[in-house]
Amino acid sequence: MTSKSDLWTIRPACERDTDVLADIYLRVRRITFLWVDPREFHNTDFVIHTQGERIFVCEDRNGTIAGFMALWEPDDFIHMLYIEPAFQGLGAGKALLAALPEWPKRRYRLKCLVKNTRAMAFYRTLGFEIVGDGSSPEGDYKDMRLSGE
Template identity: 45%
Template sequence: MHVRYFKEEDCHSLRDIYLVSRKQTFNWFDTSGYSLDDFDRDTEGEKILVADYEGAVIGFISLWLPDNFIHHLFVHPAYSKKGVGKMLLNAAVTMLHKPVTLKCLTRNENALAFYRSQGWQIQERGEGKPGDYFLMSYI
């Protein structure tokens, strides 16, 4: 398993991961309107790193470089809790300038526990269109 930069041929796999993961994770939302095309819109202009396992894309992290902000981190559910998220997060933190920030929905307890276990700290609570979130930072 390794992390590499996004290639155009990764799009199909990343669209699928983004759709499947969000539908499974955000079970408190009505996800019926989610589509494969959401990935393209939601990561436009971002730097994307992918986790590759024996030629298969199994996860990604997207970064908004001007703000040292992690926008998305998703791992295919079949590879959950196998170190993929940690590997992607570490690769992103290495290439960004500290402090690095991200937002985590307050109801996403698994993600919140994961980020905290990796040394991230809650800076503030906010309200957004998808729901209440914590702004977290890694210093």
């Protein structure tokens, strides 16, 4: 699946993207999850944490990678959505989600850390509802599901 708009191109990740995506994953976690010791995050985490997942890349008009999304397809579970800080708030995250099959009709799920209030607000504005909660090494989270239309 490849999706293109005036601002963004969404495409499947390929092997040449791995280093850039690993850097985004590491950098964004370190600057966002301030309540976690940054030494807990490693550049090798990306490959380990996305094993078996379908990864989508968001590029700007110049081909610069703005961010990525990782989807665990068997459960329609959005495992990761990470956007480079310079691109946050410009629509890259929405473009990644909108490129998902049957968006917004399919009831995709995700987990969002409670302390990540900006992400929580983002998902709520897109129609995700809190359906449960849990705890992880990074902190408490809310299970969220797209309400569907």
